[in-house]
Amino acid sequence: MPAAASTSANLVDPRGRDFTVAYRIKPRLGDASLSSSDPAIRATSTTSALALAKKVNVRGEEQTLEEAFKAHRVYEESCKTQQIFHDLVAPLVPFAVLGGYATALAYGQTGSGKTFTLSQCSSLLGEVLFEDIAARQTRERAFSVELSSVELCGEDVLDLLDEGKKKVKIVQDADGRSMFEGANARAVADQPALETALHAAWSSRRTGATEWNDASSRSHAIFRLTIRNASDPNATPGIVQLVDLAGSERASVEAKNHSASRRGESASINKSLMTLKDCIRNRTLSDGLASMSRPPHVPFRSSRLTLALKEAFDLTSKQPTHTVFIATVSALERDVAASLNTLKYASQLLVAPRDAGAAVAQGANSKPTILQWPNDKIIEYFEKKCGADLSQAHLIAPYENGATLARVPEQEFVDRIIKATQGKWGHLRARKVYIEWWGRVVDARTLQRKDDQAKWKEIVKQRKARELRDDLEAAAQA
Numbered sequence: 001m002p003a004a005a006s007t008s009a010n011l012v013d014p015r016g017r018d019f020t021v022a023y024r025i026k027p028r029l030g031d032a033s034l035s036s037s038d039p040a041i042r043a044t045s046t047t048s049a050l051a052l053a054k055k056v057n058v059r060g061e062e063q064t065l066e067e068a069f070k071a072h073r074v075y076e077e078s079c080k081t082q083q084i085f086h087d088l089v090a091p092l093v094p095f096a097v098l099g100g101y102a103t104a105l106a107y108g109q110t111g112s113g114k115t116f117t118l119s120q121c122s123s124l125l126g127e128v129l130f131e132d133i134a135a136r137q138t139r140e141r142a143f144s145v146e147l148s149s150v151e152l153c154g155e156d157v158l159d160l161l162d163e164g165k166k167k168v169k170i171v172q173d174a175d176g177r178s179m180f181e182g183a184n185a186r187a188v189a190d191q192p193a194l195e196t197a198l199h200a201a202w203s204s205r206r207t208g209a210t211e212w213n214d215a216s217s218r219s220h221a222i223f224r225l226t227i228r229n230a231s232d233p234n235a236t237p238g239i240v241q242l243v244d245l246a247g248s249e250r251a252s253v254e255a256k257n258h259s260a261s262r263r264g265e266s267a268s269i270n271k272s273l274m275t276l277k278d279c280i281r282n283r284t285l286s287d288g289l290a291s292m293s294r295p296p297h298v299p300f301r302s303s304r305l306t307l308a309l310k311e312a313f314d315l316t317s318k319q320p321t322h323t324v325f326i327a328t329v330s331a332l333e334r335d336v337a338a339s340l341n342t343l344k345y346a347s348q349l350l351v352a353p354r355d356a357g358a359a360v361a362q363g364a365n366s367k368p369t370i371l372q373w374p375n376d377k378i379i380e381y382f383e384k385k386c387g388a389d390l391s392q393a394h395l396i397a398p399y400e401n402g403a404t405l406a407r408v409p410e411q412e413f414v415d416r417i418i419k420a421t422q423g424k425w426g427h428l429r430a431r432k433v434y435i436e437w438w439g440r441v442v443d444a445r446t447l448q449r450k451d452d453q454a455k456w457k458e459i460v461k462q463r464k465a466r467e468l469r470d471d472l473e474a475a476a477q478a
């Protein structure tokens, strides 16, 4: 079944989640003693993994400590990449073709299978992408695809599609979208052309030696496919990209054995991975302010990596996003410390998305923003916008509320308006309504942020007043 046959309702995730965390457990490979040993990490269900770490206690006795980790999906050792691709990456394709911003990242210790997973996914991507495009191509809608690919090594951004790997810059285009200035963008018309271009990019990936793996990657690599609607130059281009992150092992381990430049490289990798965590967490954070340590701030400018992936985190971006985070871990006992670090990092990304309903409850007196509207209010909004031409209003938002409708990509949204007006409205007119809607979504997010900051100031004020009162009371008692 071509990917385009998927219904608009379940483009990426039926619950409207825009972030997915998965663990892939790498099989125990190597000599017989390794492959026959008990796994230190195993899947206990499709959504949880168990880590077993052997420790010696103060009395010299060996103990096994168990720690469970939740995820949206856990893939056990026997699982094939095809399954992961089918579940996690293939659904990003129609989303991107329709104008969404989709990212799949692989994170983990050197040698845990990041490149293995993503390079196999990249070979499977072409078939699904070009099938989807063929199914959607019409006279008014002709798609073009191009590949750009860069490697982030410390402060340098290198073009993987340039033989000399020239340096390029991360800049913002006129619409504020992050792009690689000066990088080759190779147009790919079909699956074989994409495969050739991807092969060239993967092959020129920079590698260097580490303690674990002679061919280890000491850089982050981004393989970005930009999908444009060639018939409508104003349409927002869709993005689907694979991000192979550098090995996540700690700088402290490397510090013992490596040169200053290698240590600097490790520090830069660690900083970018910490910034990535902050960006992902704060993008989705929904906790009540009282339990927050501070209002959510998405520091995407703090590292080259997050700046390059800006749209995935920036709440003022006018494009729906979906990010898939695949944490790869080795099942071998000798790797258990690194695997635990990976699982801890990834599980910290599992914050619940901001719940629009809860936000209404928090500020009972404030007017609900467009992101907090229920489905019937949204239908009412579009009835007003499209007037008498709107014969089937429910087609615009069959089930979505304000928050989930903001995850529908541009071209899908425009198609829904055209269908709901039974073709009386053309592409341009429908797109105008979409742009107006997005303007209100961004305004609502800005308002939410300001509201968070104001509430946070009040919390800090009250906390300080309480502390002062306590100090005075303590002084009086003394």
Ligand SMILES: Nc1ncnc2c1ncn2[C@@H]1O[C@H](COP(=O)(O)OP(=O)(O)OP(=O)(O)O)[C@@H](O)[C@H]1O
Pocket (backbone or CB within 6 Å): 025, 026, 027, 029, 108, 109, 110, 111, 112, 113, 114, 115, 116, 117, 213, 215, 216, 217, 245, 246, 247, 328
């Ligand atoms: N799921 C798997 N099944 C079989 N072999 C695997 C699997 N995952 C990884 N491998 C093998 O393990 C080795 C290391 O994998 P890979 O290069 O993908 O690790 P990595 O996490 O990308 O490491 P680096 O950080 O150095 O790039 C490779 O030889 C690869 O073929």
